[in-house]
Amino acid sequence: GENVEQHPSTLSVQEGDSAVIKCTYSDSASNYFPWYKQELGKRPQLIIDIRSNVGEKKDQRIAVTLNKTAKHFSLHITETQPEDSAVYFCAAYGNQFYFGTGTSLTVIP
Amino acid sequence: GAVVSQHPSRVICKSGTSVKIECRSLDFQATTMFWYRQFPKQSLMLMATSNEGSKATYEQGVEKDKFLINHASLTLSTLTVTSAHPEDSSFYICSARSGQGHGELFFGEGSRLTVL
Numbered sequence: 001g002e003n004v005e006q007h008p009s010t011l012s013v014q015e016g017d018s019a020v021i022k023c024t025y026s027d028s029a030s031n032y033f034p035w036y037k038q039e040l041g042k043r044p045q046l047i048i049d050i051r052s053n054v055g056e057k058k059d060q061r062i063a064v065t066l067n068k069t070a071k072h073f074s075l076h077i078t079e080t081q082p083e084d085s086a087v088y089f090c091a092a093y094g095n096q097f098y099f100g101t102g103t104s105l106t107v108i109p
Numbered sequence: 110g111a112v113v114s115q116h117p118s119r120v121i122c123k124s125g126t127s128v129k130i131e132c133r134s135l136d137f138q139a140t141t142m143f144w145y146r147q148f149p150k151q152s153l154m155l156m157a158t159s160n161e162g163s164k165a166t167y168e169q170g171v172e173k174d175k176f177l178i179n180h181a182s183l184t185l186s187t188l189t190v191t192s193a194h195p196e197d198s199s200f201y202i203c204s205a206r207s208g209q210g211h212g213e214l215f216f217g218e219g220s221r222l223t224v225l
Binding site (some may be wrong): 030032034036041043044045046049071087089091097098099100101102104 | 142143150152153155157158200202204212213214215216217218221
């Protein structure tokens with residue numbers, strides 16, 4: 001089955017700086033890679049996703065890149081704000097969703 | 110985006126009792142729903158895949174007699190924790206995949222179960 005690894009597990013940045021979270025996957029058949037943001041005690045919310053036929057996607061301060069050859073994809077958050085503080089999960093989908101272990105992001109004001 | 114509603118959001122029960130959690134897709138039909146368990150500061154652990162009109166598919170290590178799943182309609186799946194014990198205390202989240210757009214996965218609000 002698929003194996004999704006996510007790094008780092010915790011990340012602290014100063015407000016205004018950029019944050020990068022990286023994930024790798026093992027199954028070359030995976031073709032859809034969403035990223036979720038989960039605030040404490042709340043449901044995961046889809047923030048951005050990318051499909052295997054695209055290398056990069058951007059939505060305002062958030063961007064995702066995908067390297068199919070290396071089987072890794074990354075989340076980039078620019079100009080971070082305190083409200084970006086949350087746990088972020090990557091996922092890979094082939095025939096079902098497999099989640100990374102999560103990254104706890106803290107943005108220091 | 111699509112809406113998935115989960116109820117109850119919090120439940121406290123005595124050891125030995127059973128608890129039912131509902132997951133509804135409010136504005137789309139979901140032939141498949143997923144149930145996850147999440148421990149504090151950890152990732153989502155897939156428990157089972159709920160299939161409308163057929164038996165659920167359980168992940169390895171998940172007791173099917175302990176966690177009963179019923180997917181009786183295209184908009185409702187239920188998870189029943191039978192004979193609950195304190196170690197079953199956890200955050201349970203359901204999700205469903207929308208058939209529209211790119212088939213994104215949407216999550217319910219989650220249910221915090223505390224077994225005394």
